[in-house]
Structure formats: structure tokens, C-alpha cells
Amino acid sequence: MSANRKRTRWLAAAAVLLVLAAVVSAHAEIPLAERRSSYADLAPETKAMQDDDTSNPGMLAVLDGEALWKTKAGNAGRACADCHADARVSMKGVAARYPAFEPALSRPVNLEQRINICRTERQQAQPFAYESKDLLALTAFVGLQSRGLPIAPPADARLRPFLDAGRETFNRRLGQLNLSCGQCHDDNWGKRLVGNIIPQAHPNGYPLYRLEWQSIGSLQRRLRNCMIGLRAEPYEYGAPEYVSLELYLMWRARGLPVETPAVRP
């Protein structure tokens, strides 16, 4: 073998190694110590809006949710409060550990789906439509009971394949722009995309009030926004793909305090 060919081979091997290194490092997760809520990037006015419960428009939905909590519904004629009593006690920390595994369905469900399961099975009522005012209100009310508590995804072995599926979705290139979630939110957070700071994409304030929406909205609404931005076709509301992604996002944000109902621009 000539010296020249040997050198070419060596160069090719080095190039392959470099490409591999780039692929591996491109999907490096944010170190735990550097994780932060996008609250840190808010304008002072928006922070003030979130911090004061009488100026946070998300609290209007919470008030609606509190009323729904006490309202009897369905053929069973039961209210949430009839089984769960005082939400401040019974719902404390619940939002911090969802999505959770639902044995009857053999897959994880998020908080909205859990509320609807309770509604159809225990109250024997019609489920709320996804993203409806009532479902958002009740979810916000339940979410508020975990405000300030750290996100604590359950250590449930049955969730493992779904967590992996969520991670895979997060790192899969999507849409005509051919970008993955991770390329913005893992690799380039803190930089600017047009005028906006790219957030780390933590789901710690949902359902939250977004000034752009002029209403409260769910995490899945936000995920759909991102997918449409990538020019990908979004999944239907409530799709298992979203729940897996939510599960991964919660795991990725473990330890961050719940801010429900948060305010975002």
C-alpha cells in the first residue's frame, strides 16, 4: 500500500469520527444546573403580571375551574369535590407528576386526559373537548395546587418506552424546515430567533396564559404551534405522540418549580 493511499484512509476515518462526534454532541441535553424556566427571560412587566394573582389573567381560568370543581355533573350527579374533597390537599403535587401511566389504557395519560377519564367513568358525563374553556379551567385549577413544587416525574418502569419515544420525537427532524426540537431548545437556547429569545422549552407553567393567544392554552397547543412553525403537520389533540413528548419534556424539566398558571409573551 502506498503512503498516499494510507494517508487518504486515515483522513477518511478521521472525518467519520468528526461527523460522529458532531452528531453525538448536537443532541447533548442541557446540564441540570443550567436548566431554567423561561420565566427568567420574561420582560419585567410580564413577570409582574405573572407574580400578582390579581393581574395574572390565568387566574380567571382558575376561578372558573374552582367553580367547576364544585359543580355536580353527569348521570352520577357527583362533583370533583365529592370524591376528592378539598383540592388544596388532594390535588397538591398532582400536576407535577403527570403524564402518568394508566393501566387500563396501557399507556401514559396527561392531566387533561386524566380529568376526562374521571369525568366519563366516575361522573358518567360527556368528556370535555380538548382545548375547551372548561377543560383548560379545570386543568389550571388542579395545576395551581402544585404551584411552587418541583416537577417530579414518576419513577415508573412502565413509562420507560414512552419516555424513549418522546425523546426520539424531540430529536427527530420534522417538517419542510427539517429541524428537530433539540436543535433549537437544546443546542441554541438563549440565542435569538428573529427578535425572540429561544427558550429551553420547559413545560412547567401549563396551562398558561399567552399574550399572543389572548387566552389560556395547553402544552399541546404550544407543541402544535412549534410543529406548524417547522411546516410539519401537527398531530391531533390528545394524540399519544404528544403525550410521550410531554412525558419527555417533564422528565427533562425535572426539579423546576411548577408555575401554573404562568404568563408568557
Add this chain to the structure above:
Amino acid sequence: MARALINVPAKAKRGEIITIKTLISHVMETGFRHNQIGVKIPRDIITSFACTYNGEEIFQADLYPAITANPFIAFTTIATESGTIAFTWRGDNGFSVAESVNITIE
């Protein structure tokens, strides 16, 4: 039903400047938008807001289509005497909400 959140200090010193903050849930539909099949969505906004302090009007505002959903209105007044601060919002389609809070002057 429209929900309102009001923030007025429960107690104040005489002559003190107090901040009053109000937030009300309302869609504030402008009347300029069309739905998916091209039909105009009719205007549905709050058109006026007023605040009285023991019956005397201390703040009044007219609202227009460019104002955000869930309008937040904050203003200041001088705490003069103990009594009731009352708020009314009026709008399209007979929208009318009244709320009141008590304040004690020390």
C-alpha cells in the same frame, strides 16, 4: 359568566395614594375578524368602565376594539374615607358586571 379580579388595599391611611387594579374576563372580539367560511364575527367588546368611591365617580374609561381580551385597568386615587369602592363594566350584547370592595381608613 364574566369573572373579575380586583386588587384594592383593605386598609389605608387618610390621604395616602392607593393603587386600584382590576382584571375582567372578556373575549373583546373586535368585529373585524372573519371565521373559516368568511362570515364576519360580530363585535363583542366592553365599551365602558367606571369606578365610584362612596357613590362619587373617580375613574371612567371608554374601551374600543383594539383593546386586548381580559382588559386590565389600573389607576390611583387618594384614600379619603372608609367606605365602598364600586366598579361597573358595560358592553355589547347587554354585558354588565358590577363588583364592589370595602376599604377602611385608619
